[in-house]
Amino acid sequence: MTAIPLGVPRRLVEFTLDGREARVPEGSTILDACRAAGKDIPTLCQGDTLAPKNACRVCVVEVEGARTLAPACSRKAEAGMEVRTDTERARHSRKVVLELLASSVNLSTTPRAAEWIKEYEAKPDRFGPNAARVDEEPRVDNDLYVRDYDKCILCYKCVDACGDQWQNTFAISVVGRGFDARIAVEHDAPLTDSACVYCGNCVEVCPTGALSFKSEFDMRAAGTWNEAEQTETTTVCAYCGVGCNLTLHVQDNEIVKVTSPHDNPVTHGNLCIKGRFGYQHVQNRD
């Protein structure tokens, strides 16, 4: 007998989404159904290559008959359920989540954060100027990537990418509890004294820019980072024979960042140190 179950064919689940009939394959989440229906639900800790962690609560929706709001990113669609995404209660909850996050964390490099704050009329300032913040200098302890704790929302995506979901290096974890919780390598040491293998797969999934490539970090600091002027070209890595797809982000004819398509059958968005960072040789031009 094989140890690997082949599974049964997936059926379609029918339920009601904001008063309309929705049909999604069995196993889909409410978020999948919302996106299929063209609804824009904000998400931060959700990752397309990762199992949901339900950490940020910004995607909550109301499920008829449930006492609490449900995170759309992880709650599976069930036959006959009635889901409402835009109720007063759901919107209020998202607003408070955004206020709490934006008051304690620097969301300046979080894609769409400003847009959502506006849309939900969140007022992060209402906690006053002394709201709890980490207030730390970004940690620059190697030449490849930077850790900026002021921007960390503790969503655990980096921990999952480094750990059992992809990289299986387990270099980082959550240390401390409650208000002291933070993502760190063992003994909160510099990266160069840790188990880190510099694959950058944590940077790939970070939703806020708390983890960023040093190239991007330096250019932002110098005021030269300009995404509008960047091209993104997907090609194939020049190192080993595995054939990982690389998306080269190029500005002024310099590679400034390397990512990988998350739906690629070879990489699923993951790379190793060579593919992610080993590009400098082509632009040693004089």
Add this chain to the structure above:
Amino acid sequence: MKKRDRTPKTYTRLTHPLVRDSRDEPFRRATWDEALARAADGFRRTKEAHGPDAFAMLSCARATNEMNYVAQKFTRVVMGTNNVDSCNRTCHAPSVAGLSAAFGSGGGTSSYEEVEHTDLVVMWGSNARFAHPIFFQHVLRGIRNGARMYAVDPRRTSTAEWAESWLGLNVGTDIPLAHAVGREIIHAGLHNKAFIERATTGFDEYAELVEPWTLSLAEKVTGVPAAAIRDLAHAYATAERAQLCWTLGITEHHNGTDNVRALINLSLLTGHVGRYASGVQPLRGQNNVQGGGDMGAIPNRLPGFQDILDAAHRVKFERAWGTEIPPRYGMTLTDMFEAMEHGELHAVYCIGENPAQSEADSEQAIRRLAALDHLVVQDIFLTKTAEMAEMADVVLPATAAWAETDGTTTNSERRVQRVRAALTPPGEAREDIDIICEVAVRLGHDWKFADSEAVWNELRSLSPDHFGMTYDRLTEHQGLQWPCPDLEVLPSSFLHGRLWESDPALRGPAAPFGLVAHDPPVDLTDESFPIRLTTGRRLDSYNTGVQSGGYASPLRRGEYVELCPEDAERYGVVVGEEVRVSSRRGVVVAPVWVDPALRPGLAFMTMHFPDEVDTNQLTIEANCPIAGTAEFKASAIRIEKLPVAAVRS
């Protein structure tokens, strides 16, 4: 332990052509016209004086399929010889030769995704965790899905750390171990009799061949406990689905092809081939080493793995190209270097290769290259092959295939994927295909391709296995795996399903067992050279370091000779202390690193930092007679403490 903070030699891009008027003079800058004319003149002179077989092309396993297609076409049409090869010779040529002999096709049989759904993975002579990290993520998925993994490697590598069982065999005893596994499977009655009868030949001879390899004899020869061998045999034979993967630990031996055959035998014995998630999978070491061979940049095959000795194949290409193809195999890279020694090879066109540093016994390789009448090097850097040894006559600046050109490459799972230009090339650098065509024009062949797609479509029209892969489809499906003969149907993820057909006509030729015998490494250890040196890759570095030296890796610590703690104590040496490392061919000085993954009598080095420690001065050029791959994995060395300990900080 303090890591050495070392910046390796970085190479600067070539931005304009270089020529030299005589070998005693330094390079001077030239115009494209002058450089191309000189390159072409040298090839013409060679052909006129010594015939077409005095020319050889070293094509590039790093460049696109399209470039490799044009390079082999140049060799066969413009020069009229089959002397075209690439550095696949130094790594996986035995895999191609072994797989072709067994199954008639030289690719790995499975897909990465299948590893996630198999029941057993055997990683034999492969530290994929370091050398193929993203493939290993698929293995890890498989393990998390319940698959068991066995690691066969002299070193307890970071791959072996994930294994259920690590079989730490002595270097060069893969065949005894494989034969003992085969014998145990047969004696336990676990061989797949239906599959053997239906799809294989030579089983009786194989059974007889492996009969002497009892578990206890194998334990003596390989150093692996009999119980562990038995366990692997039973696990592999009883798994519903099993993947057998290997890398250079199998191929970089003087009998590499035999090693590959010995592993393939196990898949034939158990029927672990030609089914979803059951297969044999060599992990290729370079972005397009699979594609280079597929495109015919090898001396014995036309594009699409079509045999040169087959008249029908030749006729097809002769018609398409308007030429005559010599009905004999050309020289392998290994033959080429020997022919240089004997004065039979006079001109070489070397595209994107660095043989002066990548060949075993590098001193000898440099001497041989220097003896050529005419050497044209086309590269993105002035590598040692072009510069240090002062051998090249013309240097042509090329573009970086993966970031500055359009085209395709083919990966280890036979997936052809699109490569796209993202950067403007520096200075006057030009695309490989353009340059080759310009040289061809100067030799009387009016070649011009509109773009890479035009090259690809010419290849598609000649290679049935690639016919269904239009650029549009490659983009749509994020790559397609060969064989893909159809424009509509998606190809199967695995090869050789035909072996399971009940109709003999559909089943095709049976797969023969390889009757191969144990042959220990050529470079024997003795009192003078008591330590076995094996070589491999590190996670953050790559081959001769020309590419990987260019970025600031926090993991890089330069070259060391790695010893086990017991040997370090025996020699009285500590980490960082420089020692003299000698083999029968050369001497280098290298600092010591202590690695508990090694065993007494086993040392490890890489070839990533040749400008710092030229490891290939130690390695032996003992070649596989079938595939021509050198025995990089087994040299005999001696470690000597230096009189005054010079500890590098």
